[in-house]
Amino acid sequence: MVMAPMTDKSIKREVNQMKAKNNVSIKKEANKGAWTAEEDRRLAEVIASHGPKRWKTIAAKAGLCLLYIEGLNRCGKSCRLRWLNYLRPNIKRGNISDQEEDLILRLHKLLGNRWSLIAGRLPGRTDNEIKNYWNSHLSKKIKQEKQMGAATREDCNARENRAEEKVNVAMRGDEENSYKGLEDSEINFDVDEFFDFSNESPLNLEWISKFLELDKGFSDVL
DNA sequence: AACAACCTCAACCGCATCAGA
DNA sequence: GTCTGATGCGGTTGAGGTTGT
Incomplete structure (x- = not known):
């Protein structure tokens, strides 16, 4: 189905025409809860013709059509x-x-709860999925490991400190690009670029592991 | 079989940031 | 510089499924 290019004006016009034609009012509140197949x-149809942008417009367009069918609506x-x-x-x-x-x-050790950044390194995975996985699986796992490893905590701390120092040294790069700290968003080392696996196929994670192995200084702390 | 407790994950909410008017 | 709307993000919620008693 080919759709005409949409503009905000054309949407408004179409809505008004439909309201007049069918004598209906647009629901102000958006539909909530699980999405139906319809x-x-x-x-998907609207995004295919419009692209994944201007979500309010997409919602209007999709909601408009659904309104015509059964009065559904979704916010952008x-x-x-x-x-x-x-x-x-x-x-x-x-x-x-x-x-x-x-x-x-x-x-996560490197970036903390910055799920979108982490998701960007895992092709095909979403930030929501990773966040959920962390909250339901990994956070518990880590808790357990911490309890089990309490006896060797001092040793671990020493290793973590050494690892942290390695990150600082590695991320500092040269002296001109003075590194300010991991929490600081103004880091000169481009973490995004360094870990940008977004173009890798999921099958290449093995390659990524090997890649991480190349720089032992990083792989030890990642 | 029935119920409670727990788990998972899709979806919502509120806030921050950005871009354009 | 300010305002407003769009977008992105992380935290949280709750429905439905699973497991244990």
Whole structure:
């Protein structure tokens, strides 16, 4: 189905025409809860012709059509989330592999709860998925490991301190690019660029592991 | 079989940031 | 410089599924 290019004006015009034609009022409150297959289909259809931008417009367009069918509506935010976490192409569903888990653990150690950044290093995985996985699996795992490893905590701390120092040294780069700290967003070392595996196929995680092995200074702390 | 407790994950919410008017 | 709307992010919630008693 080919759709005409949409503008905000054309949307408003179309809505007004429909209101007049059908004598209906647009629901102010958006639909909530789980998405239906029909809503998914409508959203995918609109994004296919409009692109994944201007979510309010997309919601209006999709909501307008749904209104015509059965009075449904979704807010732009909801549409964006649904697209990013479910409908987007190349979404990798299913279990997180050991390699992926290992990468998540390493990246979380480096980046903290910056899920979108971590997700950017895991092709096909979403920030929401990783956040959920962390909260339901890894946080517990870490808790358990901490309890089990209490006896050797001092040794671990010493290792962590050494690792942290390695990161600082590695990220400092040269003296001109004075590194300010991991929490500081103005880091000169481009973490994004360094860990940008977004163009890698999921099958290449093995390669990534090997890549991390190349720089022992990094792989020890990641 | 019935119920409670726990777990998972999709979706929502509120806030921060950015861009354009 | 200020305002406003769009977008992105992380924390949280709650429905549905699973497991234990």
